[in-house]
Structure formats: structure tokens, C-alpha cells
Amino acid sequence: MDEPAVVRALSALVDGDVDLARREVAGGGSLLERALAEHLGGDGHGSVYDRPAAFEAFIRGGGNVPLYAAVGAVLADLYDSHRPASLLDVGCGDGTALLGALQAARHRPAHLDVLEPSPALLATALEQLHRWQQDGVPQTEVDSWPVTVQSLVSDLDTDPGAGRTWDLVQSTFALHAVDHDQRTAVLRDLRPSVGLLAVVEFDVPDVAVGSLDHLRFLARTYERGLAEYTDDRDLVAQGFLMPVLTGQLRPGAVRATFEQPATAWVRQLRETGWTDVTVRPVHDYWSSPAFLLTARGAAGSS
Structure with a gap:
């Protein structure tokens, strides 16, 4: 069975193929697809410390x-x-x-x-x-x-x-x-x-980083997390969640979580x-x- 586009995009990031990841989420309809597309529209790098306001908005909202x-x-x-x-x-x-x-x-x-x-x-x-x-x-x-x-x-x-x-x-x-x-x-x-x-x-979950099970878990949970924010969603997504997400997958990215x-x-x-x-x-x-x-x-x- 074909994987969702966002899972394919995350898999492409693991392989270091950012262009393919961009294509997979281009024009996507889900919250995570849109957020990931915007993040990868730049260089796709960045640290969660680059925008402290995003972290503060994240922990003071949603779940x-x-x-x-x-x-x-x-x-x-x-x-x-x-x-x-x-x-x-x-x-x-x-x-x-x-x-x-x-x-x-x-x-x-x-x-x-x-x-x-x-x-x-x-x-x-x-x-x-x-x-x-x-x-x-x-x-x-x-x-x-x-x-x-x-x-x-x-x-x-x-x-x-x-x-x-x-x-x-x-x-x-x-x-x-x-x-x-x-x-x-x-x-x-x-x-x-x-x-x-x-x-x-x-x-x-006890799964290998970058494995298909891990990518499915990330896709499911980050979509759920983004849905908990409204007015601050873009700030939270681009300033915190997307750097955390891609940093643990993309070779050479700034990794924020182990x-x-x-x-x-x-x-x-x-x-x-x-x-x-x-x-x-x-x-x-x-x-x-x-x-x-x-x-x-x-x-x-x-």
C-alpha cells in the first residue's frame, strides 16, 4: 500500500533528498503537509533557539x-x-x-x-x-x-x-x-x-529513528499537534515544530531531540x-x- 505523501516526504528527508521531499508535499492539504512545504521552501534548516517566541507560544498553547x-x-x-x-x-x-x-x-x-x-x-x-x-x-x-x-x-x-x-x-x-x-x-x-x-x-515508541514505523508515528502525531493551535499555528510550526521534526531526520540538520x-x-x-x-x-x-x-x-x- 502506498504511504501518504507526508510519510514519503519524511522518508526523502532521511535520504537527504530535499527536492523530492518538497515535491511530495507541494500543494498538500493536511496541516503537516502545508507546514512542511513552507519549512522546506527555505533552506529547511534552523534551530529551535532561533525563534524563542515560537517555543514560548508552543508551550503556552494547545495540549x-x-x-x-x-x-x-x-x-x-x-x-x-x-x-x-x-x-x-x-x-x-x-x-x-x-x-x-x-x-x-x-x-x-x-x-x-x-x-x-x-x-x-x-x-x-x-x-x-x-x-x-x-x-x-x-x-x-x-x-x-x-x-x-x-x-x-x-x-x-x-x-x-x-x-x-x-x-x-x-x-x-x-x-x-x-x-x-x-x-x-x-x-x-x-x-x-x-x-x-x-x-x-x-x-x-521504541522504534528506530528514520524507520517507516518512526516516520508514520511522526506524521500522525505532528498532524495532531498542529491541529491544537490556531492563531499561533504558523509561528509554532515554523519556529519550533518543523525544525524539531526535520532536525531528527535530515542529514546535516540541527538536531533538537534525542x-x-x-x-x-x-x-x-x-x-x-x-x-x-x-x-x-x-x-x-x-x-x-x-x-x-x-x-x-x-x-x-x-
């Missing part, structure tokens, strides 16, 4: 509204049950998940570190944190890290005498942006400095020395179900 409400609730539960004095948010983005958790929790950490390599997103997160601090809540000391997590762990490794540790390190939909080998190194090197790790990610199933996350954490690794569901999202993974590090107890 992300109930998703981030659910994420904020489960993280707030962690704050209240483990009562961390120090908290590091790896890849905080514009602070949406972090602020939702802080506002929902009864417990406030005494010290908060926020790490985000995008200057624009970090500035927005810090602005939100400043407003939160002005609302009469107990003061939390905030430090910002405008670097990648790889840079952070490199600094920890080269300056072991600094003694920096965190009761809780959290990362929401950010560690999947680090490729598998680098992520393994990050998790291994971060473990001595962490009491408890909390990772929120998507439980994607997602893996929850079972692979568990295996990666255990192989890098983390203990008491547990997974719980968070929200049934349009792409894949979101889950919360927690694991014990080596920095005392939390």
Missing part, C-alpha cells in the same frame, strides 16, 4: 496547557515530600514548568539554580522568578547559569573542591536535547553532586550509577505520554 499543569503538580509534590533546600533546574526554558511547581508547592527551596543555554528564554525565566519573589513569598536565593548542562558538569569535574551539591535536580523536557553518549557522560558526572534527580520526558522510551531512560540511569530509579505517569500528551522519573544520586539523602 501544553494541561501538560504543564500536570508537570507543575507532580514537581510540587516532590518539593513538599522531599523538602529540598537547594534545587537546580536543568534546561528551565522560560520557566513555565518551574514556576508552576513553585507556585503550587507549600515548600520553597532556600537556594535555586536555573540553567538555560538560550539567553532569551533564560531572561524570561528570571523575569518570572523575580515577579514570583515580589508576591510576598519567602525569599529564595536565585542564581542563573547561561550554559549547557555539559558545561556545568565539566566545571564540577574540574573543580571538585568547590563542593557544590543539590538536594534536588530537575529537568523537564530538556535532557532529550542532549545526544545519547553526551547524556550518559552528563548523568554519570552529575550523580556525585545530586541527592535526588527528577526527569520529566515523553515515553516515545528522545527515547521510558525503559531506555531507566536503563541509562542505572548504568550510570543512579539508584532507586522509579517511573510514574504524568499526562497523556498528543505526541507520547509524559512520565516522571526519579533516581537517587550520591550527595547524601533528600
